[in-house]
Amino acid sequence: DQQVKQNSPSLSVQEGRISILNCDYTNSMFDYFLWYKKYPAEGPTFLISISSIKDKNEDGRFTVFLNKSAKHLSLHIVPSQPGDSAVYFCAASGPNSGNQFYFGTGTSLTVIP
Amino acid sequence: ETGVTQSPTHLIKTRGQQVTLRCSSQSGHNTVSWYQQALGQGPQFIFQYYREEENGRGNFPPRFSGLQFPNYSSELNVNALELDDSALYLCASSPKTSGGRNTGELFFGEGSRLTVL
Numbered sequence: 001d002q003q004v005k006q007n008s009p010s011l012s013v014q015e016g017r018i019s020i021l022n023c024d025y026t027n028s029m030f031d032y033f034l035w036y037k038k039y040p041a042e043g044p045t046f047l048i049s050i051s052s053i054k055d056k057n058e059d060g061r062f063t064v065f066l067n068k069s070a071k072h073l074s075l076h077i078v079p080s081q082p083g084d085s086a087v088y089f090c091a092a093s094g095p096n097s098g099n100q101f102y103f104g105t106g107t108s109l110t111v112i113p
Numbered sequence: 114e115t116g117v118t119q120s121p122t123h124l125i126k127t128r129g130q131q132v133t134l135r136c137s138s139q140s141g142h143n144t145v146s147w148y149q150q151a152l153g154q155g156p157q158f159i160f161q162y163y164r165e166e167e168n169g170r171g172n173f174p175p176r177f178s179g180l181q182f183p184n185y186s187s188e189l190n191v192n193a194l195e196l197d198d199s200a201l202y203l204c205a206s207s208p209k210t211s212g213g214r215n216t217g218e219l220f221f222g223e224g225s226r227l228t229v230l
Contacts, residue, residue: 043221043223046218099169100161100169105155
């Protein structure tokens with residue numbers, strides 16, 4: 001049962017434009033969300049997080065938006081750079097998750113120079 | 114500051130064998146989690162160790178077991194390997210000041226890629 005879903009396996013964006021990566025979840029108890037970036041042959045690296053008490057968190061070019069009623073979050077990257085080309089995973093946890101983070105299947109972002 | 118390191122980086126085993134994967138946590142981190150990432154999938158939680166005890170477990174059978182040592186390093190052991198165990202095994206460490214819920218970011222190693230033939 002996939003509790004966190006990333007329905008777009010891939011996304012291509014021109015350099016300088018906005019990249020929007022989407023993530024949906026089914027468990028209404030989830031209250032903490034993370035985004036990770038993964039390059040080939042490397043482990044995932046943390047990008048940005050948001051807790052359910054907020055609907056937006058910003059860190060430089062990266063902004064995460066949370067819509068609790070829709071059980072949806074999105075990661076905006078502005079402006080997109082070729083070095084942003086990677087696989088992006090969203091992850092979620094809740095008070096009943098038993099220290100587990102549930103990950104989506106990832107979206108492969110390609111930023112075209 | 115030393116990051117999370119895992120060994121070996123690649124290994125090949127045959128069905129029915131046993132494997133041990135090792136992880137050194139990032140300096141100052143006392144909690145280690147293990148995740149399995151199959152091809153085309155996101156990481157799936159196997160278990161977490163805190164203060165040398167299992168502190169949460171995902172939906173994996175008992176043939177997946179682990180250890181955490183006093184220096185916070187950890188091992189993942191898998192017995193009776195099956196073909197479906199072929200995956201990237203990721204170790205992640207995090208700081209935790211109590212046995213409570215992990216709400217901090219996870220710091221991942223590069224992973225150990227296991228192939229079962």
